Amino acid sequence: MATMRVEPKPELAPMMVAQISKPGGDFEIVEREVPEPGAGQVRIKVQACGVCHSDILTKEGLWPGIQYPRVPGHEVAGVVDELGAGVNSWRKGQRVGVGWHGGHDGTCRECRRGDFRNCQNVKICGISYDGGYEQYMVAPAEALVSIPESLTDVEAAPLLCAGITTYNALRHSGALPGDLVAVHGIGGLGHLGIQFANKFGYRTVAIGRGGENAALAKKLGASEYIDSKSTNGAQALQKLGGARVILATAPSSKAMSELIDGLGPNGKLMVIGATFDPIEVTPVQLINGSRTIQGWAAGTPADSDDTLSFAELSGVRPMIETYSLDKAEEAYARMMSGKAQFRVVLTIGE
Numbered sequence: 251m252a253t254m255r256v257e258p259k260p261e262l263a264p265m266m267v268a269q270i271s272k273p274g275g276d277f278e279i280v281e282r283e284v285p286e287p288g289a290g291q292v293r294i295k296v297q298a299c300g301v302c303h304s305d306i307l308t309k310e311g312l313w314p315g316i317q318y319p320r321v322p323g324h325e326v327a328g329v330v331d332e333l334g335a336g337v338n339s340w341r342k343g344q345r346v347g348v349g350w351h352g353g354h355d356g357t358c359r360e361c362r363r364g365d366f367r368n369c370q371n372v373k374i375c376g377i378s379y380d381g382g383y384e385q386y387m388v389a390p391a392e393a394l395v396s397i398p399e400s401l402t403d404v405e406a407a408p409l410l411c412a413g414i415t416t417y418n419a420l421r422h423s424g425a426l427p428g429d430l431v432a433v434h435g436i437g438g439l440g441h442l443g444i445q446f447a448n449k450f451g452y453r454t455v456a457i458g459r460g461g462e463n464a465a466l467a468k469k470l471g472a473s474e475y476i477d478s479k480s481t482n483g484a485q486a487l488q489k490l491g492g493a494r495v496i497l498a499t500a501p502s503s504k505a506m507s508e509l510i511d512g513l514g515p516n517g518k519l520m521v522i523g524a525t526f527d528p529i530e531v532t533p534v535q536l537i538n539g540s541r542t543i544q545g546w547a548a549g550t551p552a553d554s555d556d557t558l559s560f561a562e563l564s565g566v567r568p569m570i571e572t573y574s575l576d577k578a579e580e581a582y583a584r585m586m587s588g589k590a591q592f593r594v595v596l597t598i599g600e
């Protein structure tokens with residue numbers, strides 16, 4: 251029998267990571283040393299991480315300057331595991347999350363104006379640094395969000411990107427209670443957008459392709475459903491009086507272009523479904539009725555706090571499918587297929 255050699259015990263066992271090592275590469279499940287938090291940083295023991303369509307930016311290398319290998323994931327829910335030097339605003343064991351907004355410098359012109367979302371040195375979780383497709387991650391303390399007790403990790407994770415994006419876009423859209431608000435697309439973003447729109451007191455109209463989501467859309471809080479496959483969506487909206495806001499969640503510029511004529515006076519197309527194709531609109535379409543088109547990206551960690559508090563208060567919850575971390579490739583493919591009902595979440599903690 252061979253004699254056993256006793257290895258010195260590492261402080262923490264290696265952790266499992268799902269990384270991308272080059273643009274367009276597959277997910278690689280590898281082991282890494284658990285990272286140490288630097289000054290101003292916090293280490294999080296990740297419990298769950300949502301799989302978002304924007305993870306394509308990391309997967310395919312579509313974000314300028316991204317460095318590899320990189321671990322995607324910006325819908326992170328976990329527990330504070332270790333504090334770096336100078337961090338006193340969080341405590342070990344506290345349930346926290348990190349969303350798209352992964353940190354800001356606090357000193358640039360925009361930060362000095364309180365506009366952290368447009369910080370000139372804004373960091374994006376899973377792009378600027380490794381995100382939540384791993385067992386332990388390190389994030390700047392200012393990027394953290396507190397998770398309310400009544401939300402589970404898998405419920406909280408999708409609210410940190412899909413949730414905050416729909417919630418924040420709607421609450422800044424200018425629509426008031428009673429206004430007609432259409433949510434285009436019943437998917438990862440849309441199924442949350444419909445719930446928020448309903449809880450905000452809007453007359454909520456869901457627009458989907460085909461009739462199969464009509465019953466679900468109504469269950470989520472839509473008072474009307476428009477099937478854009480069998481009906482002209484813009485005309486249908488005009489019949490209802492014209493939309494004050496159309497929340498465009500489906501990543502289809504063509505579909506967005508076709509809906510612009512469904513806006514009422516002072517109506518706004520609020521664009522959150524990200525694509526690289528141009529939206530087509532004529533100046534006359536915008537001039538008549540003073541219509542606007544606006545884009546919206548997630549929000550700050552404080553906006554995420556608001557999103558989670560509102561979800562807790564109102565009962566808004568994501569519908570999810572879960573996969574284990576070692577199935578990251580499968581989970582990502584499921585999200586990309588557009589067939590997930592409706593958010594894919596990696597379960598990472600035990």
Ligand SMILES: [Zn+2]
Pocket residue numbers: 302303304305324350411412
């Ligand atoms: Zn996202």
Ligand SMILES: [Zn+2]
Pocket residue numbers: 354355356357358359360361362366368369370371372
């Ligand atoms: Zn800044």
